Amino acid sequence: xxxxxxxxxxxxxxxxxxxxxxxxxxxxxxxxxxxxxxxxxxxxxxxxxxxxxxxxxxxxxxxxxxxxxxxxxxxxxxxxxxxxxxxxxxxxxxxxxxxxxxxxxxxxxxxxxxxxxxxxxxxxxxxxxxxxxxxxxxxxxxxxxxxxxxxxxxxxxxxxxxxxxxxxxx
Numbered sequence: 001x002x003x004x005x006x007x008x009x010x011x012x013x014x015x016x017x018x019x020x021x022x023x024x025x026x027x028x029x030x031x032x033x034x035x036x037x038x039x040x041x042x043x044x045x046x047x048x049x050x051x052x053x054x055x056x057x058x059x060x061x062x063x064x065x066x067x068x069x070x071x072x073x074x075x076x077x078x079x080x081x082x083x084x085x086x087x088x089x090x091x092x093x094x095x096x097x098x099x100x101x102x103x104x105x106x107x108x109x110x111x112x113x114x115x116x117x118x119x120x121x122x123x124x125x126x127x128x129x130x131x132x133x134x135x136x137x138x139x140x141x142x143x144x145x146x147x148x149x150x151x152x153x154x155x156x157x158x159x160x161x162x163x164x165x166x167x168x169x170x
Contacts, residue, residue, distance in 0.1 A: 060150055062109030064090050068155050068166035073137055075163075080131070084138045085169060098135040100127035105143075115145045115157060137161065 070084040071077065078084060078099070086096025086103075094107035094117060106118040120143055127135065141161040148157045155166040 060113055062148065064088055067169040069169045070138060071165040071167050073141055073162055073164055078134065084135065098139050100131050100135050101125050103139065113147050113149055115148045117143050117145050
C-alpha cells in the first residue's frame with residue numbers, strides 16, 4: 001500500500017501544482033488588464049489629435065546655364081526687339097544685355113530661393129533716352145533682387161525695385 005499511497009500523493013501534488021499554475025495565470029492576466037503600462041494613458045486617448053509639423057516646401061534649384069529674356073517689370077512689358085536678358089553660369093557669373101549695354105556680375109542663388117547679385121560691370125554705349133531709362137530700371141531691379149521663383153515656364157525675380165518676369169530663351 002505504501003507504493004499506492006506514494007503514487008496517490010504524487011498525483012495529488014501534480015494536481016495541486018497544475019491548479020496553482022492555472023490560478024496564477026488567470027490572476028496575472030486579470031491584473032495585467034487592470035494595470036496601466038508605460039504610455040498607456042496616451043495610447044487610450046485616440047480622439048486627441050497629435051501635432052504633426054507641416055512638411056517643408058521642396059526647395060527649388062536655380063536653373064544655371066539657362067538664358068532668360070525679360071518679359072516685364074512690375075507688369076509693364078519691355079518694348080522693342082532688344083529686350084534685356086541674362087544667364088548665370090555654373091561658376092556663378094552673371095552676364096547679359098540690359099537693352100543697350102552688356103553687363104557682368106557675380107550672382108549667387110542662396111537658400112530659400114534668394115538671389116544675391118554683386119556689383120555690375122557695364123559697358124558705356126550711347127543709348128536712346130527711353131532705352132537707357134528702361135535699361136536702368138531693369139539693372140536696378142536685377143541688382144537689388146531678393147527672391148526668385150519658377151512660375152510655370154517663367155522665372156520671377158522679386159526685388160526692392162519690383163518684380164521682373166523672364167521667359168527661357170531658346
